[in-house]
Amino acid sequence: MAILQATARLFADRGYEQLTMEGIAHEAGVGKQTIYRWWTSKGALVADCLLEGLLLPEGIAPDDTGDIRTDLVTWLHKIFVLLESKGGPALMRSLIAAGAESDDVGGRLGDTFGTSSFLVERFDKAVAVGQLPPDAPLQQMGEALLGAVIFRTLTRAPADADVAARLVDVALGPRLADDGIRHGDLSE
Template identity: 50%
Template sequence: MRGASVGDGGDASTIRNVSIRAHYPVRVTAEPVETRRGGRVRSENARLAILDATASEFARRGYEHLTIEGIAAAAGVGKQTIYRWWRSKGDLVAEAVLEDRLLGERFHIPDTGDLRADLATWLGEVFGMLAGPEGEGLLRSLIAAAADNADIGRRLRERIAGEGAGSGEASVTDRLRSAVAAGELATSAPVAEIAELLVGAVILRALSRTGGDREAVSRLVAAIVG
């Protein structure tokens, strides 16, 4: 479709609308849309389909074999659509984590009434997951995405250590505050700092590719929370 011109008799608004359609054809539907970088508009339905496809492909193929082409095929979109909204596979995986589409249960700490046992159980599960190749790839992806994008880094910190885990389950900080309320921790306990130490321990051990047996995990919990 050729762009309109003043000579065609269209006003400025018409010219702008035709120009946009000529370069970025959009099928008019009732779907909600969201404005992204550079004024781009994306379909919310397509965004969620891509994030769900990322999670399913990750579970099926693992991080190392996860491809933009495979995600696009599973989501029913072109890979250029994905690259228009996310700069890299790492950014896409990070958003899937942030949206609770991928490994959301790994960030939820049980609350059995025994803080130290709950933390030891959680750390053991996380260390076990990160010890495998899929976990290593996921961690590298999240670190790279956070280093490249300050907003992703901030949101990941809030998602893992902060409040609001996303599905009504306890984040690290939520679980620690529950322990304070139950008398398991002193009211003066530095909850935010303890949460950061726990998450830092996860990252350090993952980067060094060391997990830890049950006794090592229990010692770590005792050293951090007393």
């Protein structure tokens, strides 16, 4: 935990590019070899910090206000703001790189963001209250939203004010004016 906390402090102070294993070891009061015993790279270490809630204290899951669309739009907007903040792009790129280079890190990120993820849990609640149809492809909807985040992270594409809402509409399908519930497919 001392290593994770030291990593989070240094990341917040210096950013990803200036983060070194030597600096983390010094800050944590351990040898560099101790860090490498548990983490293969600084990307893996930063990923663990995120998964432990040390880098984004407000959390990585969307809020649950009872309206799935509002919650997802707000969540995506926060991520896009993070991507435009100091250190945000490096954090996101480090997570992508760590997941790509390590099966273990990729698996843990997949568990957090994948089939048992907070998004699928949130979608399940939306199905239960009738905001999404029971046959909605929940896993694929989550993957589509996360794919948009990854795309914008890698391409550094700017996000205009409405992009989060448009992405949520594409992932969830159109909202019907009469009841606010999605029915059918995207061709409606």
